[in-house]
Amino acid sequence: MLQHDTLEAGSGEISITDVEGPVLSLLLAYMYTLQAPQVPSMAAQLLAAADSYGLLALKGECEKQLVAQLAVETAAATAVLAVRHSCRNLTSAAVAFIKANLGVMATQGWADAMRNEPRELIEVSRLLAEPSEETKGLSEEEKGRRLIQAAEQGSVEKLRLLLKAGADVGAVEEGNRTALHCAAERGHVEAVRCLIDGGAEVDARTKWQHTPLHLAAICDHTDVVRLLVASRADLNTRDREGMTPLHWAVDHGNSEVVAALFEAGADTEARDERGDTALDCATRDNRQELIQILSQR
Template sequence: MEGPVLRQLLSYMYTLQAPQLSSMTPQMLAVADKYGLSALKAACEQQLATQLTVENAAATAVLAVRHCCPSLTPASVAFIKDHNFRVMATQGWADMMRSHTEDLIEVSRLLAEPPEEIRSLSVEEKGRRLIQAAEEGSVEEIRTLLAAGADLGVRDKYMGTALHCAAPTSLHVL
């Protein structure tokens, strides 16, 4: 542990005030995790989540996965998803590929996973939303619902499937 990190850790332990760290926040999160300082860890997670950029998102996501961060992991994964593939085109992503392959594989798995609010929908609700997304032409919503296990065979009130609803000359308009 570096001297400045140790000073901040001791300061926290005596005052229970989370320091405003910026550059040392990743090291403080690791130390807080190692020594079971959950309040400090949560404060570090919150600071890191507010400092997410396209350049540091890969490193932050790896840090979050490595230290089992319950709020930083979903925040960093959502940030990467929101910025499409721009994060994956950075030097930071390439660096994490070389140095933290296992953790980045977990981040990649999380990126492919549908959001919890979609996974927890009932079979009927997934089907209803699949038909609606097909009618609206919402390709991303369709992909998400299919990844969450929506049934492609579900039918609308006209007995059309999502594919029928998505087709420009839909049969169910008769």
């Protein structure tokens, strides 16, 4: 501008109206040093400026910073920004984040984006309707396998993506174990909650007739037990040996689980195939703490 016959050359001044002062300072600092500023609070404005002035390397660094900051309150605005400035990586990350967190997304963020950026939000909505790259082209069998694997790992984000992609929440692996069985056995509370919200059968049975509640009781996962009970799991369901979750909790000496099941109203008079109640099992093994809990009635 200063080397040609322009207004700026004549006045010796360049007026920049699309970048605020603090952002322009960061932009100039980068141009002189090629060191990307680490200012997370200004990453969005700096990305827009870098895009306007063709600083692609800086734009890429800003994308990385924004991916690291994705949160339910800001994801909608970040997705809109990514679409507007043709940021492929940031768009993919923001859309994947939104898909995985639709159940807890901040409604205000969507309202603001709809009011201020309707055109870009339409594109974001279109991208949300498409299958994610992670699940695109997967067979139903593979989706089910990955759902069970995600449940074992306790990966709530993967579970949400797979469920949204149509994975069968009732898919089973060897032994007729569902994803809910696997999450309950590993003690992954949020994964259990996600699967229940996704329609998982709380009283599904393995080949040994174990329900998720049986497995949570056996493995001493009290929080999972409470969640399953609150989700109307059958407290007194019996497995192939006639044992209820309470029987198994006593058998493994899991006192907190025993107390939780007892307080929830588990049938202390239920008998296994040997004719033993949970109290009989506790007495036989001389588990005094459990005897005390089960003798309160």
